[in-house]
Amino acid sequence: FSSPCRSCIAFGPKNRSIGAAAKSQVISNAKNTVQSFKRFHGRAFSDPFVQAEKANLAYELVQLPTGSTGIKVMYMEEERNFTIEQVTGMLLTKLKETAENALKKPVVDCVVSVPCFYTDAERRSVMDATQIAGLNCLRLINETTAVALAYGIYKQDLPALEEKPRNVVFVDMGHSAYQVSVCAFNKGKLKVLATSFDTTLGGRKFDEMLVEYFCEEFGKKYKLDIKSKIRALLRLYQECEKLKKLMSANASDLPMNIECFMNDIDVSGTMNRSKFLEMCDDLLARVEPPLRSVLEQAKLKKEDIYAVEIVGGTTRIPAVKEKISKFFGKEVSTTLNADEAVARGCALQCAILSPAFKVREFSITDLIPYPISLRWNSPAEEGDCEVFPKNHAAPFSKVLTFYRKEPFTLEAYYSSPKELPYPDPAIGTHFLVQKVTPQTDGSSSKVKVKVRVNIHGIFSVSSASLVEVHKSDENEEPMETDQHAKEEETSQADSKDKKVDQPPQAKKAKVKTTTVDLPIENQLVWQIGKDMLNLFIENEGKMIMQDKLEKERNDAKNAVEEYVYDMRDKLCGIYEKFVSEDDRSSFTLKLEDTENWLYEDGEDQPKQIYIDKLTELKTLGQPIQARFQESEERPKAFEDLGKQIQQYMKTVHAFKAKDEQYDHLDEADVAKVEKSANEAMEWMNNKLNLQNKRSLTLDPVIKAKDIQAKIKELTSICNPIVTKPKPKVELPKEEQKPTELNGPVEGQGEADSGSQTAEESTAAAAPAATEKKLPEMDID
Numbered sequence: 028f029s030s031p032c033r034s035c036i037a038f039g040p041k042n043r044s045i046g047a048a049a050k051s052q053v054i055s056n057a058k059n060t061v062q063s064f065k066r067f068h069g070r071a072f073s074d075p076f077v078q079a080e081k082a083n084l085a086y087e088l089v090q091l092p093t094g095s096t097g098i099k100v101m102y103m104e105e106e107r108n109f110t111i112e113q114v115t116g117m118l119l120t121k122l123k124e125t126a127e128n129a130l131k132k133p134v135v136d137c138v139v140s141v142p143c144f145y146t147d148a149e150r151r152s153v154m155d156a157t158q159i160a161g162l163n164c165l166r167l168i169n170e171t172t173a174v175a176l177a178y179g180i181y182k183q184d185l186p187a188l189e190e191k192p193r194n195v196v197f198v199d200m201g202h203s204a205y206q207v208s209v210c211a212f213n214k215g216k217l218k219v220l221a222t223s224f225d226t227t228l229g230g231r232k233f234d235e236m237l238v239e240y241f242c243e244e245f246g247k248k249y250k251l252d253i254k255s256k257i258r259a260l261l262r263l264y265q266e267c268e269k270l271k272k273l274m275s276a277n278a279s280d281l282p283m284n285i286e287c288f289m290n291d292i293d294v295s296g297t298m299n300r301s302k303f304l305e306m307c308d309d310l311l312a313r314v315e316p317p318l319r320s321v322l323e324q325a326k327l328k329k330e331d332i333y334a335v336e337i338v339g340g341t342t343r344i345p346a347v348k349e350k351i352s353k354f355f356g357k358e359v360s361t362t363l364n365a366d367e368a369v370a371r372g373c374a375l376q377c378a379i380l381s382p383a384f385k386v387r388e389f390s391i392t393d394l395i396p397y398p399i400s401l402r403w404n405s406p407a408e409e410g411d412c413e414v415f416p417k418n419h420a421a422p423f424s425k426v427l428t429f430y431r432k433e434p435f436t437l438e439a440y441y442s443s444p445k446e447l448p449y450p451d452p453a454i455g456t457h458f459l460v461q462k463v464t465p466q467t468d469g470s471s472s473k474v475k476v477k478v479r480v481n482i483h484g485i486f487s488v489s490s491a492s493l494v495e496v497h498k499s500d501e502n503e504e505p506m507e508t509d510q511h512a513k514e515e516e517t518s519q520a521d522s523k524d525k526k527v528d529q530p531p532q533a534k535k536a537k538v539k540t541t542t543v544d545l546p547i548e549n550q551l552v553w554q555i556g557k558d559m560l561n562l563f564i565e566n567e568g569k570m571i572m573q574d575k576l577e578k579e580r581n582d583a584k585n586a587v588e589e590y591v592y593d594m595r596d597k598l599c600g601i602y603e604k605f606v607s608e609d610d611r612s613s614f615t616l617k618l619e620d621t622e623n624w625l626y627e628d629g630e631d632q633p634k635q636i637y638i639d640k641l642t643e644l645k646t647l648g649q650p651i652q653a654r655f656q657e658s659e660e661r662p663k664a665f666e667d668l669g670k671q672i673q674q675y676m677k678t679v680h681a682f683k684a685k686d687e688q689y690d691h692l693d694e695a696d697v698a699k700v701e702k703s704a705n706e707a708m709e710w711m712n713n714k715l716n717l718q719n720k721r722s723l724t725l726d727p728v729i730k731a732k733d734i735q736a737k738i739k740e741l742t743s744i745c746n747p748i749v750t751k752p753k754p755k756v757e758l759p760k761e762e763q764k765p766t767e768l769n770g771p772v773e774g775q776g777e778a779d780s781g782s783q784t785a786e787e788s789t790a791a792a793a794p795a796a797t798e799k800k801l802p803e804m805d806i807d
């Protein structure tokens with residue numbers, strides 16, 4: 028799943044609307060329609076970024092008791108504060124449902140994309156959201172990496188593993204952020220070499236330029252304070268976005284007209300591309316630095332770049348595209364679908380990781396964009412060490428060795444806060460390594476601590492163990508092997524043992540060691556507690572159920588409405604002949620009443636009421652509908668019966684004319700066929716007569732299914748007689764072989780070719796196949 032930052036959820040008095048259904052409420056239900064919430068993942072309400080964005084939103088952000096950012100809406104006629112994880116969980120629920128409907132099977136595993144600059148807290152927050160939606164997240168993949176995967180996996184001509192890799196730059200400018208990565212490709216593998224980004228440069232900023240311009244322009248021209256009216260402002264945003272897209276395709280003067288914009292005033296203005304570019308000068312100046320930065324980080328020159336692939340809607344702005352191609356000195360490529368590349372990459376990664384699919388392997392090595400350090404207190408001094416330097420490969424684990432006599436804490440943090448698009452460098456305030464004891468002789472124990480950045484880009488102190496040294500007189504090999512150096516991680520990168528805080532160590536012979544796992548207590552910034560998470564999961568379940576009930580209720584109501592319109596149309600159309608004048612007018616009246624009721628008392632009723640209403644209408648409509656249906660089917664049924672009768676009569680005549688084809692039939696049997704056919708004919712003529720005299724507004728004398736039953740009855744008597752096989756003609760032995768004779772039968776399989784000759788098998792089929800003439804009868 029790649030959740031576009033535009034994803035939208037609207038809260039209503041009875042249900043939630045998600046996606047397109049919610050988009051239509053952006054203006055009409057502005058306060059309860061939330062968009063662009065992805066950027067608030069893992070952020071405190073007091074975060075300056077949140078505080079700055081708050082003012083530009085139509086919906087309200089609040090501080091939750093934990094200090095994190097919440098969204099306040101009216102839902103089910105109640106004020107509710109949802110966490111960002113819950114809201115993203117709702118979106119994922121919807122995506123899950125859509126996928127399940129398309130695949131017709133349950134979906135559990137998923138891969139979710141996040142911007143590559145997301146920090147630990149933001150990633151954890153998204154992981155929690157996947158749990159709320161009942162999903163098992165196989166990987167949080169960086170958006171840039173997803174794009175690179177979508178590019179690489181189908182490329183047939185990548186350099187072999189031992190050859191020089193192909194370096195490709197991916198530039199993704201979406202609605203709210205700008206991300207650049209450079210990746211090295213070989214057959215079946217990609218390695219991210221460097222990434223850089225501008226976390227706030229995106230289409231939204233370009234829209235804002237236009238919005239600002241027109242707010243001022245219309246403000247002066249029409250004396251309007253647009254920013255004071257959220258609905259007007261939202262409309263202006265929508266129109267500016269459209270205008271921006273038009274300008275990407277058309278350089279001439281373009282109109283900006285909005286009818287009934289504010290206080291019943293129609294507004295109009297103009298804009299053109301060159302003027303827009305002038306306004307966006309500062310934004311366009313921000314395109315180049317990240318491009319320069321990736322090359323510098325990866326130590327590559329422009330000549331080393333094989334291709335520059337652009338994705339994301341905002342790269343459609345010609346000036347943005349130009350800046351990029353000018354910097355690299357080459358045309359940019361658009362091999363990938365600008366809007367879908369990230370989602371495709373996610374789907375591919377999910378297929379690779381999930382056992383349910385067979386996809387070619389494609390290994391991905393990503394990197395850690397911000398250096399991570401650990402800090403610890405020891406009796407002697409404060410310690411500090413950078414465990415993962417910038418652009419270190421990921422996922423990756425490292426084992427650190429400490430010498431301690433008692434439990435100790437580790438603190439993880441991002442060591443270059445200036446690079447961080449996040450105010451708090453802390454990752455975990457403390458990871459407490461518990462149950463550390465001195466050795467039996469009172470000296471410090473050796474404690475091995477494994478730290479890792481996992482496949483989701485999330486840091487953890489994943490395990491710790493105490494190495495107990497037993498002095499021994501026995502002549503045993505020293506067992507200083509490091510169990511933890513063997514990684515259980517599915518990491519493509521190697522793990523390395525890193526010694527920290529380690530005094531010079533005299534190599535002791537003849538020692539035996541055992542390791543004891545130590546418990547670790549984690550305390551993370553903004554981690555949702557287990558209980559809380561379970562509560563959210565439960566609440567999501569309730570809301571899903573509520574949406575389902577509301578949908579069923581609404582469907583039941585729509586069914587009544589549809590029936591009313593459909594019947595009303597047909598009563599003066601195809602059903603007209605089948606209902607009496609009186610019945611029609613009373614039914615029409617009833618339908619009209621129902622329609623009025625739907626707009627008044629019936630506007631908002633429980634599901635059962637609609638179901639009952641529909642049943643009531645159907646008692647009146649059903650007989651009419653049935654009469655119509657019968658009249659459609661009856662002629663065909665009579666026709667079929669007529670044909671069948673004629674076919675048997677024809678056989679009877681042929682028999683009587685001594686046709687060789689039937690000379691093996693028994694006379695008495697043929698007489699039985701004749702009698703049955705005559706009786707059926709009489710029955711049919713009788714019914715036809717009665718039906719022709721009967722008014723169409725009354726139930727028919729005979730139903731199509733009775734006529735079909737008659738056909739069945741007739742054939743069950745006659746067919747065995749007329750299709751009786753001709754006795755086998757004994758041929759002299761050598762004549763049995765000739766291919767001319769047996770030819771047509773060959774290939775039919777032993778079973779039926781044995782008893783029938785070619786001539787017979789065609790003869791038996793003949794009446795049915797050749798008799799196409801319609802019976803000369805008047806039918807309805």
Ligand SMILES: *[C@@H]1O[C@H](CO)[C@@H](O)[C@H](O)[C@H]1NC(C)=O
Nearest residue numbers: 041042043044045048578581
């Ligand atoms: C929510 O319910 C209303 C009717 O109460 C309906 O019009 C709307 O389509 C529903 N939304 C969704 C997403 O089902």
Ligand SMILES: *[C@@H]1O[C@H](CO)[C@@H](O)[C@H](O)[C@H]1NC(C)=O
Nearest residue numbers: 089090091092099106107108
């Ligand atoms: C939502 O949060 C606001 C601000 O913290 C608080 O005043 C309000 O009572 C909360 N509402 C609910 C329903 O918890």
Ligand SMILES: *[C@@H]1O[C@H](CO)[C@@H](O)[C@H](O)[C@H]1NC(C)=O
Nearest residue numbers: 273276277278279280281282
């Ligand atoms: C550009 O827009 C103008 C004004 O709406 C229109 O007259 C013109 O046909 C458009 N040109 C193209 C190439 O679409």
Ligand SMILES: *[C@@H]1O[C@H](CO)[C@@H](O)[C@H](O)[C@H]1NC(C)=O
Nearest residue numbers: 278279280298299300301302
């Ligand atoms: C664009 O608008 C500016 C200012 O309104 C005007 O000076 C310029 O001639 C226009 N350019 C085009 C190509 O229409």
Ligand SMILES: *[C@@H]1O[C@H](CO)[C@@H](O)[C@H](O)[C@H]1NC(C)=O
Nearest residue numbers: 143169222394395421482484
């Ligand atoms: C991308 O994702 C990985 C996890 O696979 C993570 O470790 C890393 O920090 C991310 N890389 C970048 C450049 O953001």
